[in-house]
Amino acid sequence: MKWFDKLTGKKEEVAQTPEGEFDELETNRRAALDLEKQEATRLGKAWVAVLDTQVNPENIKNGFFEIDWNNQFIEELLDAGYSGETNEEIVDGWFKTVVSQILEEGSESVDRDMGYINVVPIEKGKSEVS
Numbered sequence: 001m002k003w004f005d006k007l008t009g010k011k012e013e014v015a016q017t018p019e020g021e022f023d024e025l026e027t028n029r030r031a032a033l034d035l036e037k038q039e040a041t042r043l044g045k046a047w048v049a050v051l052d053t054q055v056n057p058e059n060i061k062n063g064f065f066e067i068d069w070n071n072q073f074i075e076e077l078l079d080a081g082y083s084g085e086t087n088e089e090i091v092d093g094w095f096k097t098v099v100s101q102i103l104e105e106g107s108e109s110v111d112r113d114m115g116y117i118n119v120v121p122i123e124k125g126k127s128e129v130s
């Protein structure tokens with residue numbers, strides 16, 4: 001099973017869309033995620049989502065995830081023992097845990113030189129993780 005399948009529980013599908021339609025699909029997807037976040041926040045439920053993933057075409061080993069979350073997610077991470085000076089640092093700790101769990105489930109060693117995870121705040125409640 002590929003890492004995407006493990007992370008999302010779904011098989012990765014490659015959609016063929018006419019040029020220009022992708023922007024509209026992406027706009028609609030982001031709008032749906034924003035509504036989902038608003039509803040979860042209204043209900044007091046934790047919410048987190050990967051908004052975007054990118055791979056460096058010149059070095060396939062490098063890329064980033066853009067993650068968004070609500071305050072309830074941060075509160076639950078704090079209750080679970082995560083810490084940090086910023087929300088981004090708290091989410092970074094959680095993200096590292098998720099990545100380690102994926103490696104362990106795939107019988108991969110987590111004790112290897114994997115580089116680093118860089119978290120860059122891009123706006124309130126959103127970060128780019130690479």
